[in-house]
Amino acid sequence: MTAVAAREIEFRDALREAMSEEMRRDTRVMLLGEEVAQYNGAYKVSRGMLDEFGPRRVIDTPISESGFAGMAIGAAMLGLRPIVEFMSWSFSLVAADQILNNAPKMLYMSGGQFGCPIVFRGNDGAGGQLGSTHSWSVEGLYSNVPGLTMAIPSNPYDAKGLMKTAIRCDDPVFFLESERLLGMKGEVPEEEYLIPFGQARVARRGDDCTIVAFGRPVHLALEAAEALAKEGVSCEVLDMRTIRPLDAGSIVSSVRRTGACVVVDQSWSFGSPGSEVASLVHRECFDDLDNHVHRVHSADVPTPYAHALEQEYLPNPRRICEAVRSCLYRA
Amino acid sequence: MANRDRPQTEAPGEPFMNVHGAPPSGVVRHEHPTVDAALARAWLRQMLLIREFELRCMQAYQDKKIGGFCHVYIGQEAVAVGCVAAVEATDPIVTAYRDHGHALARGMEARHCMAEMFGRAGGCAKGKGGSMHMFDRAHNLFGGHGIVGAQVPLGVGLAFGTKYLDEVVNGGRSSRVTLAFLGDGALNQGSVHEAMNLAGLFDLPIVFVCENNGYSMGTAIARGTTMGHNISAKAAAYGYEGLVIDGMDVLTVYAEMKAIVERVRSTCRPVFVDMRTYRYKGHSMSDPRKYRTREEEEQYEMDDPIGAIKGHLEARGMTEEEFKALQRDVRTEVRGAMEWSESSPAPPVADLYRDVYIERWGTYTGSSQPEMLGGAENAPQFQAFDPKADLL
Numbered sequence: 001m002t003a004v005a006a007r008e009i010e011f012r013d014a015l016r017e018a019m020s021e022e023m024r025r026d027t028r029v030m031l032l033g034e035e036v037a038q039y040n041g042a043y044k045v046s047r048g049m050l051d052e053f054g055p056r057r058v059i060d061t062p063i064s065e066s067g068f069a070g071m072a073i074g075a076a077m078l079g080l081r082p083i084v085e086f087m088s089w090s091f092s093l094v095a096a097d098q099i100l101n102n103a104p105k106m107l108y109m110s111g112g113q114f115g116c117p118i119v120f121r122g123n124d125g126a127g128g129q130l131g132s133t134h135s136w137s138v139e140g141l142y143s144n145v146p147g148l149t150m151a152i153p154s155n156p157y158d159a160k161g162l163m164k165t166a167i168r169c170d171d172p173v174f175f176l177e178s179e180r181l182l183g184m185k186g187e188v189p190e191e192e193y194l195i196p197f198g199q200a201r202v203a204r205r206g207d208d209c210t211i212v213a214f215g216r217p218v219h220l221a222l223e224a225a226e227a228l229a230k231e232g233v234s235c236e237v238l239d240m241r242t243i244r245p246l247d248a249g250s251i252v253s254s255v256r257r258t259g260a261c262v263v264v265d266q267s268w269s270f271g272s273p274g275s276e277v278a279s280l281v282h283r284e285c286f287d288d289l290d291n292h293v294h295r296v297h298s299a300d301v302p303t304p305y306a307h308a309l310e311q312e313y314l315p316n317p318r319r320i321c322e323a324v325r326s327c328l329y330r331a
Numbered sequence: 332m333a334n335r336d337r338p339q340t341e342a343p344g345e346p347f348m349n350v351h352g353a354p355p356s357g358v359v360r361h362e363h364p365t366v367d368a369a370l371a372r373a374w375l376r377q378m379l380l381i382r383e384f385e386l387r388c389m390q391a392y393q394d395k396k397i398g399g400f401c402h403v404y405i406g407q408e409a410v411a412v413g414c415v416a417a418v419e420a421t422d423p424i425v426t427a428y429r430d431h432g433h434a435l436a437r438g439m440e441a442r443h444c445m446a447e448m449f450g451r452a453g454g455c456a457k458g459k460g461g462s463m464h465m466f467d468r469a470h471n472l473f474g475g476h477g478i479v480g481a482q483v484p485l486g487v488g489l490a491f492g493t494k495y496l497d498e499v500v501n502g503g504r505s506s507r508v509t510l511a512f513l514g515d516g517a518l519n520q521g522s523v524h525e526a527m528n529l530a531g532l533f534d535l536p537i538v539f540v541c542e543n544n545g546y547s548m549g550t551a552i553a554r555g556t557t558m559g560h561n562i563s564a565k566a567a568a569y570g571y572e573g574l575v576i577d578g579m580d581v582l583t584v585y586a587e588m589k590a591i592v593e594r595v596r597s598t599c600r601p602v603f604v605d606m607r608t609y610r611y612k613g614h615s616m617s618d619p620r621k622y623r624t625r626e627e628e629e630q631y632e633m634d635d636p637i638g639a640i641k642g643h644l645e646a647r648g649m650t651e652e653e654f655k656a657l658q659r660d661v662r663t664e665v666r667g668a669m670e671w672s673e674s675s676p677a678p679p680v681a682d683l684y685r686d687v688y689i690e691r692w693g694t695y696t697g698s699s700q701p702e703m704l705g706g707a708e709n710a711p712q713f714q715a716f717d718p719k720a721d722l723l
Contacts, residue, residue: 027499027500028496028500030495030499056495056498056499057499059533061529062528062529062532064525064528064529066484066521066522066525067484067487067522067525067526067528067529068484068525068529069484070481070483070484070485070487070488070522070525070526071484071485071487071488071491071526071529072488073484073485073488074425074473074484074485074486074487074488074489074490074491074492075488075489075491075492075495076488076492077473077485077488077489077492078423078473078488078489078492078493078496079492079496080492080495080496097478097481097522098481098484098522101477101478101481102476102481102485106474107686107687107688107689108459108686108687109456109459109460109464109466109474110456110459110460110464110466110468110474111454111455111456111457111458111459111460111466111686112457112685112686113456113466113467113468114466114468114473114474115689146687146697147687147688149688149690169690170689170690171688171689171690197690197692198692245692245693
């Protein structure tokens with residue numbers, strides 16, 4: 001960024017700016033989902049878009065995830081570039097067959113004839129006391145599938161730049177937002193920019209331990225790093241920005257320098273981005289490590305409702321600090 | 332047009348209780364179709380080609396040249412041939428896993444269809460799809476899809492897409508009609524009903540062609556589907572027309588579908604068709620058909636769709652010799668397709684990682700060996716954007 005006067009906007013506004021700019025630029029882009037038009041979005045991400053683009057391009061759908069996700073995939077096969085809003089990624093499970101069997105496999109099973117340039121976006125993650133069924137972190141579940149890309153921004157600047165890249169991407173993009181972050185304000189320049197996929201951001205420089213994080217947990221990792229700094233522990237925090245593709249090179253070069261790695265991933269631990277990163281680091285940095293990779297995930301239980309239990313369930317700064325200390329033999 | 336209860340061997344006045352139940356009064360067969368004789372002969376050839384192709388598939392499956400699942404179309408040939416003839420080449424088509432007939436009717440060369448099943452590089456999907464995934468971009472065939480009913484939302488999306496491209500992107504009028512084929516077994520899938528609702532809600536130019544062969548695998552329609560004797564009634568719940576067509580007669584299929592398609596083209600209102608047909612063979616190759624009687628099968632075989640069009644053409648002067656020449660012709664074509672497929676190479680192992688992504692973030696080798704991307708020095712370059720590129 002240059003010396004242009006900083007403009008601060010909310011995460012949700014950054015998402016809307018990205019979608020609106022791309023819709024002005026390319027008439028093949030349209031937005032559809034539950035309550036996106038007349039209601040202005042269940043979380044006000046699409047506020048005002050119906051007024052600008054009209055009902056042909058900002059489309060209210062019934063509560064029918066399998067139907068409208070599949071409809072958007074069919075349209076994408078034909079050359080449109082739909083953005084599908086899931087009010088919550090938890091509801092995407094209803095459309096699992098469409099978004100997992102059709103979108104990411106179409107190019108492959110058609111022998112390269114039909115791609116699927118589509119963005120699925122919505123709220124991901126727990127933290128709002130929504131109970132077990134509405135609190136999904138789908139990173140682990142969906143990142144398992146080849147053919148899809150997965151972006152998970154942690155701040156307004158990244159949200160806008162990654163969303164614009166997502167809309168121009170020729171492959172299906174699973175774009176994971178966080179309801180807990182939608183009101184977060186951050187610097188977003190007026191001028192156009194895109195953030196490439198597969199390029200991590202160094203959120204904090206440090207020398208003793210690399211903390212690899214995705215999405216909202218980046219902020220928890222930064223809090224932990226701040227607390228650890230007071231103990232004389234210097235942490236480097238990597239905000240991965242995308243899970244597929246994974247910027248493996250940035251992880252590896254950081255860990256080779258620090259010699260320690262903690263990964264923070266809000267999905268469950270079994271078969272997850274966290275386990276993928278651990279596997280990667282153990283393979284590529286085996287001789288550089290002084291301890292095995294430590295992992296901080298959501299607890300391996302269904303998401304509880306009670307506030308105290310939910311806070312303990314989620315990755316939190318205390319658990320991240322404990323993991324870093326343990327990894328550095330300071331526990 | 333005349334109401335027709337089949338088969339005719341039943342006592343007068345007693346409707347024949349077949350797998351479809353008592354025939355609704357709306358089943359029609361055109362008795363005096365006025366179609367060009369050359370066109371009708373081309374359809375006969377296509378139907379003979381599909382049947383010969385499928386018989387050879389069964390053989391090749393027994394010989395283990397075809398792996399996985401294989402669902403043959405024998406008995407239903409009039410449906411694909413008549414429906415495809417009733418639409419334009421630019422009208423999108425999507426279907427389920429019993430898809431060889433649709434691919435051949437749409438114009439895919441038999442050798443590319445067969446090579447796909449042989450898992451060869453010369454297959455329509457380079458050997459990556461198999462029997463259930465016949466895709467042909469050049470002929471606007473958007474697949475063969477394996478999960479029951481899952482192609483129906485895609486079909487609604489194709490109809491949404493053509494209307495959007497024609498009206499919003501290109502600023503004209505909606506001009507294309509999508510055919511979404513489904514089996515009667517798909518009628519009990521939620522995705523189908525969600526799709527049918529959306530099509531009605533959004534005024535989409537689509538015809539749902541339900542190839543009602545009476546069986547979801549081994550379950551007769553009455554055992555799995557409420558109102559199984561009159562499934563077109565389901566369309567009423569979504570606010571559009573539901574029709575019953577005799578799918579054993581290509582002339583009827585064509586005449587009825589032609590009228591429906593042109594109506595949908597001008598009104599942008601969906602139509603649902605209960606296309607009465609029958610598969611002579613099992614659901615897939617491993618099905619011994621113990622859930623139905625040989626008598627029932629024979630009843631339908633008497634009503635053979637190839638026999639019907641053959642009889643029609645004979646009445647218009649086609650000789651037995653001309654018919655035999657057509658048979659020889661398709662045999663030669665299918666034999667050639669088999670030979671070509673045999674000689675087509677297996678896909679190169681390097682193809683395993685090809686066509687997973689269009690965008691490149693380095694050479695894709697799978698997540699267990701992620702590409703060593705790293706920082707700004709390896710930022711991907713985006714191609715210059717051409718908004719007119721790749722529009723169908």
